[in-house]
Amino acid sequence: SQTIxxxxxxxxxxxxxxxxxxxxxxxxxxxxxxxxxxxxxxxLQLLFYSVGIGQISSEVxxxxxxxxxxxxxxxxxxxxxxxxxxxFYLCAxxxxxxxxxxxxxxxxxxxx
Amino acid sequence: xxQVEQSPQSLIIxxxxxxxxxxxxxxxxxxxxRWYKQDTGRGPVSLTIMTFSENxxxxxxxxxxxxADTKQSSLHITASQLSDSASYICVVSTRSGSYIPTFGxxxxxxxxx
Numbered sequence: 001s002q003t004i005x006x007x008x009x010x011x012x013x014x015x016x017x018x019x020x021x022x023x024x025x026x027x028x029x030x031x032x033x034x035x036x037x038x039x040x041x042x043x044l045q046l047l048f049y050s051v052g053i054g055q056i057s058s059e060v061x062x063x064x065x066x067x068x069x070x071x072x073x074x075x076x077x078x079x080x081x082x083x084x085x086x087x088f089y090l091c092a093x094x095x096x097x098x099x100x101x102x103x104x105x106x107x108x109x110x111x112x
Numbered sequence: 113x114x115q116v117e118q119s120p121q122s123l124i125i126x127x128x129x130x131x132x133x134x135x136x137x138x139x140x141x142x143x144x145x146r147w148y149k150q151d152t153g154r155g156p157v158s159l160t161i162m163t164f165s166e167n168x169x170x171x172x173x174x175x176x177x178x179x180a181d182t183k184q185s186s187l188h189i190t191a192s193q194l195s196d197s198a199s200y201i202c203v204v205s206t207r208s209g210s211y212i213p214t215f216g217x218x219x220x221x222x223x224x225x
């Protein structure tokens with residue numbers, strides 16, 4: 001069966017510090033991968049998606065970036081965090097880019 | 113512009129009661145509609161997924177309906193339990209070439225004993 005992992009589960013970082021969140025998927029090949037952010041009391045906002053290694057599409061211009069160094073690994077990064085980057089970050093995968101998405105447990109990021 | 117509107121924004125019910133959550137969308141062309149349950153601090157978990165030809169789909173005490181003509185969906189929860197307390201999110205996908213699904217803001221359901 002397929003499993004999606006995210007780490008860390010929680011993170012507290014000062015403004016201006018770098019960020020690296022990792023997501024890995026097990027039990028499937030060539031998944032479509034997604035990064036979402038969910039601010040408190042708000043809906044899910046798609047940040048990046050990837051249909052293959054090295055293929056990244058950005059939906060929201062910001063100081064975040066994403067990379068896919070391996071087929072089942074998706075990384076969300078920032079060189080300098082802003083207070084507005086605080087939120088709940090979710091990674092998801094799907095077989096069909098138009099189909100059902102399966103979400104990871106999420107990372108709670110607090111920028112202080 | 114593709115949009116998904118959910119109502120009510122929040123709902124409080126007593127344990128054992130039934131409830132219905134609504135989702136209206138303007139996404140076109142339609143591919144599928146999904147309902148997710150998200151517990152506080154956790155990732156969303158899929159409840160149902162429906163394509164254009166499906167009117168009803170059940171998952172235990174959860175039953176989703178879809179009216180593609182009026183572009184409306186509902187999620188009915190029967191005999192609610194305390195564990196049903198969560199946010200319920202409606203998501204609609206299109207096959208227009210975009211991989212980006214449209215998410216509703218969710219309905220926050222609280223079940224009281």
